[in-house]
Amino acid sequence: MSGLLHFEDFPVGRIFELGPYPVTREEVIAFAREFDPQPFHLDEDAANSSVLGGLSASGWHNCAMLMRMMCDGFLNRSAGMGSNGLSEVKWLKPVYVGETLRGAMTVLGARISSKRPEMGILECRWDLRNEAGELKVEETGVLFMRVRAP
Amino acid sequence: MSGLLHFEDFPVGRIFELGPYPVTREEVIAFAREFDPQPFHLDEDAANSSVLGGLSASGWHNCAMLMRMMCDGFLNRSAGMGSNGLSEVKWLKPVYVGETLRGAMTVLGARISSKRPEMGILECRWDLRNEAGELKVEETGVLFMRVRAP
Numbered sequence: 001m002s003g004l005l006h007f008e009d010f011p012v013g014r015i016f017e018l019g020p021y022p023v024t025r026e027e028v029i030a031f032a033r034e035f036d037p038q039p040f041h042l043d044e045d046a047a048n049s050s051v052l053g054g055l056s057a058s059g060w061h062n063c064a065m066l067m068r069m070m071c072d073g074f075l076n077r078s079a080g081m082g083s084n085g086l087s088e089v090k091w092l093k094p095v096y097v098g099e100t101l102r103g104a105m106t107v108l109g110a111r112i113s114s115k116r117p118e119m120g121i122l123e124c125r126w127d128l129r130n131e132a133g134e135l136k137v138e139e140t141g142v143l144f145m146r147v148r149a150p
Numbered sequence: 151m152s153g154l155l156h157f158e159d160f161p162v163g164r165i166f167e168l169g170p171y172p173v174t175r176e177e178v179i180a181f182a183r184e185f186d187p188q189p190f191h192l193d194e195d196a197a198n199s200s201v202l203g204g205l206s207a208s209g210w211h212n213c214a215m216l217m218r219m220m221c222d223g224f225l226n227r228s229a230g231m232g233s234n235g236l237s238e239v240k241w242l243k244p245v246y247v248g249e250t251l252r253g254a255m256t257v258l259g260a261r262i263s264s265k266r267p268e269m270g271i272l273e274c275r276w277d278l279r280n281e282a283g284e285l286k287v288e289e290t291g292v293l294f295m296r297v298r299a300p
Binding site: 051141 | 181184185186187188190200201202208209210213214215217218221225226230231232233234235236237238239240241242291294
């Protein structure tokens with residue numbers, strides 16, 4: 001456990017860079033087929049004639065890809081304790097097949113739970129961008145992290 | 151197009167019942183392996199000794215299952231135009247393997263976009279519960295829906 005990142009390693013202002021994550025046609029369609037089978041996430045023609053303007057990932061797929069980037073980036077070497085939710089998810093622009101995503105997590109707030117002194121509560125913001133730096137998704141939410149020295 | 155539900159079919163207060171959706175071990179582990187490979191979503195022993203108390207779905211998997219229930223429930227016979235995000239996602243309780251989920255979507259607000267008169271903006275709340283009625287997930291967010299008669 002001692003090698004894991006704990007609450008104390010997430011001070012306010014710390015930024016974790018995440019990714020890269022290539023968005024493949026296969027994965028976009030597989031996710032949409034299972035969880036969001038709307039025509040504009042499944043079919044190029046329907047996508048091109050939709051408001052999205054091309055084959056793009058489900059908004060939930062965007063969130064899932066960002067989650068995977070977090071696990072690979074730091075969470076799977078952290079004493080993470082899950083989350084109870086988000087106060088904002090903004091799908092600002094479609095994430096298109098063929099783009100490569102990069103993310104960043106910024107710690108906005110950090111406090112120890114008054115009920116559970118072994119648990120830290122991190123308020124974080126996540127940004128998801130393509131290789132050109134266009135902001136695609138913004139999330140604000142909570143991450144629970146074990147306190148090293150409660 | 152005439153058979154599809156449009157903005158006019160989503161008055162404030164209308165409730166859409168969704169599901170059922172059985173939560174299988176196979177699907178929980180497959181989703182976690184791909185998008186949220188934290189030990190407590192992958193392995194029974196790690197799950198039992200975690201704060202979650204048993205093998206449970208990734209929070210993002212919960213959202214994805216609810217999305218699928220929406221598509222099956224009404225969205226794939228609606229003139230949906232996507233969404234730009236949510237103002238709240240609450241993961242209130244873990245969703246365990248073996249539970250069966252039911253959802254509900256309530257229309258909280260409905261207005262026509264001032265910039266795009268062909269597009270309606272629905273503000274909605276979603277609830278996700280198990281068969282015993284325990285509230286697991288709550289979301290509040292936006293759904294864009296084509297106006298039948300702009």
